[in-house]
Amino acid sequence: MATGRTHRPATRSRGIPEATVARLPLYLRALTALSERSVPTVSSEELAAAAGVNSAKLRKDFSYLGSYGTRGVGYDVEYLVYQISRELGLTQDWPVVIVGIGNLGAALANYGGFASRGFRVAALIDADPAMAGKPVAGIAVQHTDELEHIIESNGVSIGVIATPAGAAQQVCERLVAAGVTSILNFAPTVLTVPDGVDVRKVDLSIELQILAFHEQRKAGEEGGPDSGGPAVAARAAAAVADDRKGPDGDMPAVMPA
Amino acid sequence: MATGRTHRPATRSRGIPEATVARLPLYLRALTALSERSVPTVSSEELAAAAGVNSAKLRKDFSYLGSYGTRGVGYDVEYLVYQISRELGLTQDWPVVIVGIGNLGAALANYGGFASRGFRVAALIDADPAMAGKPVAGIAVQHTDELEHIIESNGVSIGVIATPAGAAQQVCERLVAAGVTSILNFAPTVLTVPDGVDVRKVDLSIELQILAFHEQRKAGEEGGPDSGGPAVAARAAAAVADDRKGPDGDMPAVMPA
DNA sequence: CTCTGTGAACTAGTTCACAGCT
DNA sequence: AGCTGTGAACTAGTTCACAGAG
CATH class of the missing domain: 3.40.50.720 (NAD(P)-binding Rossmann-like Domain)
Structure with a gap:
């Protein structure tokens, strides 16, 4: 991706990891909900639960933004909403x-x-x-x-x-x-x-396919507990057998609408 | 997340990395397109380009499924479509x-x-x-x-x-x-x-927020930073704090007519 | 010679565990 | 005491680079 050479090994302060950026909106959503309920402060543990991540990760993520918490207390909800919004660029239109x-x-x-x-x-x-x-x-x-x-x-x-x-x-x-x-x-x-x-x-459809992958695995799990590992050879052989059929007459592209 | 369960270090054959699973649908889509054009074989380089990844990654991904390619030649499109479909569980309904x-x-x-x-x-x-x-x-x-x-x-x-x-x-x-x-x-x-x-x-909206983050950074590179004062919390909170609505808008237009 | 398959090296991301502020 | 902030250890993912099949 465009991440290619944007590498700026310099200024540590502006090096927010991509994975962290991807979670900031999640934290923001959780914080917004707290803000609406007029909750003044929140601990990393509580906020992490609301956002569906673990608290160490959340603290680490916030540490890239700066030190916005208060030890022994937690984070000020409104202040954090502002900081994350600004970091994400949401204070502008x-x-x-x-x-x-x-x-x-x-x-x-x-x-x-x-x-x-x-x-x-x-x-x-x-x-x-x-x-x-x-x-x-x-x-x-x-x-x-x-x-x-x-x-x-x-x-x-x-x-x-x-x-x-x-x-x-x-x-x-x-x-x-x-x-x-x-x-x-x-x-x-x-x-x-x-x-x-x-x-x-x-x-x-990609998301559904990923779910299907895991779903299939669950189903297979019940049939036999830990059925052997040499499945690969057997599968390959079977596959070769029915090799070149027109698998699905099914279809044209994957178009929305 | 459901990832909680312990990784079973055993049977390598069933240990397809999550990142690889997430790319299989992408490969499948590219392969399906080739299949429709009746392209018989494809190299890792070509397929990688079509799927938007690099070829080393693609080969590594396929290596988790088995050895389905032919050295010096490439991959058989139909066969690979079948193997990936089956791996993803798409051969069933x-x-x-x-x-x-x-x-x-x-x-x-x-x-x-x-x-x-x-x-x-x-x-x-x-x-x-x-x-x-x-x-x-x-x-x-x-x-x-x-x-x-x-x-x-x-x-x-x-x-x-x-x-x-x-x-x-x-x-x-x-x-x-x-x-x-x-x-x-x-x-x-x-x-x-x-x-x-x-x-x-x-x-x-999370995807858009991630884009906004990078967009802001591009803009900031040239001009002066907006360097918001830390005290402006109120405005930002107001801007961000509102809905909790569904993905589809039950919500009428948010736009002034 | 071409292109796959894969160990090995590297890079990114996560979790641990605890020092240190309040 | 309670909780943040963070180096250090670990785990997952990517890229390199080349041995070896065809």
Whole structure:
């Protein structure tokens, strides 16, 4: 990933591990809930439980941000909410465009979690002319032709791609050319981007497949306790036997919508 | 997390690293695309490029499954598709229920990537009586009252939660009590489950927050830092502290018209 | 000679356990 | 006392680099 050479071995203070960054939103969510209940302080143990991690990890994570706790007491909820928000860049407003207003795009447009975290849906964009002008989540959908203009005039730097897989790369290129430098990709395809552009992907079917893997393992476990290890040879042989069948006539691509 | 269980150092053959499992669906997708184009074999280099990883990692990943390649040549596409499918448990049929048919639930129901990978939507379930009977993606929505009955009579072991956050834990408990042992959670909340139940979560706003973090860093590189004073806690807390809403917006638009 | 498969070296991430502040 | 903050030990994951199959 873009992590390639961003390596700055220098300044220790700005070296927050990626794994920690990925957990900050989790802590923020837990802290927000506490804040709403007007809880003034929280210990690493309590907060860790609320966020679903262990407390040593949480303390270590916070230690990368600075020393924001009070020994013997815990963390001040409001203060920590502020610090994490600032670290994540949520104290500023991020205009976002969503491209591809199918089922998923509409769900995203309606998703409350965006707006409440400093993200503002600046525009909804779809290639279907019939969609143009239709309101989704209170915003009129605009045609793809407007893409560059929207990005530039709103200073959008974050784009969300919720198009079919076949359109994603092209949309991505237009977004990047227009100035977008961070992309959240829901299309089940690998996007190629120039250096300096970040891509994160969310693939719904991948998550299910990972679950299926573990589920299958559970099921196998009951049949025979620790059935032997030489399974590999046997499996390989069996597989070769039924080798080249057209496994599934099943299907075309993996496209959303 | 469910990772709690002790690693069995024994039988190497069954010790596929979690990171590798998470990439298998990616390889499978790339291979499926090649298969459709009737490409017979592929090298680790080519396949790695298509999947967006580096080739050493890919070879190492495959080495955990067995020796399915041919030195000097590469991998047989069809054979590898079969091996990975089987490893992931996709050669069997997984009935899945989706609970919470809002925008997101509907998007999931319509998502082609599920059906094409051995997942079958056995039922759509919603708590709103007004939804009952309405067809979504060609399937009539059923009321939550039917949940236990549906799970049991269809032998469902995988459940997808797309309800608002407030309902998620309760739905989760009912799913688990009825026999579900793998859950894909889209609600922005931490689910507590008994041992032996797997949970994977997808949080749309977390991904955006991670992007914002990196985006901020890029911007900060050039101009002056916003160097927020430590005292400004109130503003940030107000900005961040609000909803606790579901993934789909029951919430109307957050945007001023 | 080409490309896989894999030990070995390295890097990132997690957990432990305790010093030290309040 | 109680709890944070953190070096040190450990574990998981990645990359290197090359032996060896075809």
